[in-house]
Amino acid sequence: MASSEKVKLYLASWFQLGKKLVFDNGQEISLAHSIIKGDRFSDEFEACWQKVIAQGGTNCHLEGTETNLDALLSPAWDIFACARCNMPIPRLELGVQTVNCPCVDMPQWPNLELPLPRAPINSNSRLANINNRLMSKNATF
Template sequence: MASPDEVRRYLAYWFQLGKKLVIDNQEFLLPRPVLWGDRYSPEFETCWQRAIAHDGQNAHLEGTNQTIAELLGSSWTISPCARCEMPVPMLDLGSREPTCPCADLTFWPDTECPQPREPINTYDQLSQIRDRLLKVSEQSKSSDQSRAS
């Protein structure tokens, strides 16, 4: 079963590549921007609320057949595509959907450009870098002291 967070992530990644959310087979939504600093943008959040309105029965990602409701059900998981490593829905049991939404993107996968991603908390990332540098510095001081002894 795909969690709501996994489905949100799935949509966010594909929105970054230009795939749209289709509602009632007549309305196409593509939030811009998708990311806003360390979180999803208000445009993305509005789109997500539209996607889950009416339990997601009337919404799906462009180029796919699974509704948001189906993805949130017990039969589907979100896994990396074997071709491009983007998140794709797969049946948890039984046969798999043979195509990834990347199938009709002639420019994808493109290893030369940045990959779609989730929001990043820069404070946390910088703290982790600082901690790693402090650890290396402490190890270096300790080995210098043991050599001097």
């Protein structure tokens, strides 16, 4: 089952490549231009995510896909890395799947010369972990 955090990261990753979120059968299209702000998601992205949660993911899907987010939040689906581009994609846990990666309509992707989209990073936490590992290595010498 795809957790809500996995689905949120799935959206954030594709938003960073310019994919949009389609609501209500195309009646509304949303794209947060600012996705990451320091060590957290931007307020603009969080507002979009809260709209998804308020609707329960019903009638909204990522541009270029057909699977609604309410389905992705169900136990039948999970989020995995695409074998072609390493981006997060939804995949059925069991059964036959006909869903393509959202990158299928992006002729310039994957572009391995550019960094992949990412999640927010807490630099202080990461540096503290590195420091702790170094300190434990020094203690063994």
